[in-house]
Amino acid sequence: MQQVRIRERNQITLPASIAAAANLRVDDVLEVGLVNGVITLVPQNRQASRLSMRDLTGIAAGAFGKTHQEIDAYIASERDSWER
Numbered sequence: 001m002q003q004v005r006i007r008e009r010n011q012i013t014l015p016a017s018i019a020a021a022a023n024l025r026v027d028d029v030l031e032v033g034l035v036n037g038v039i040t041l042v043p044q045n046r047q048a049s050r051l052s053m054r055d056l057t058g059i060a061a062g063a064f065g066k067t068h069q070e071i072d073a074y075i076a077s078e079r080d081s082w083e084r
Contacts, residue, residue, distance in 0.1 A: 002015045
C-alpha cells in the first residue's frame with residue numbers, strides 16, 4: 001500500500017500509479033467521505049450510473065450478421081453445433 005503526506009491546507013497528492021489505474025485526469029471531481037473511520041475518494045463521474053434500456057439499444061448491432069439472412073444462418077449453425 002502506498003502512503004501520502006497531508007500538506008498545508010489538508011492537501012494530498014495521489015501517486016501517479018493510483019491516478020492512472022483509476023483513470024483520473026486533471027480537473028476530475030472526487031467525492032470525499034468518511035465511512036467507519038476510512039476516508040473514501042470516489043470520482044463523481046463514476047458514481048452509480050443510471051442507464052435505461054434505451055441507452056443499450058443497438059449495442060450488439062452487427063455482432064451476428066448484418067442482414068436477417070446472415071443472422072438466421074448464424075443461429076442455425078450454432079444450433080447445429082449443439083450435442084443432441
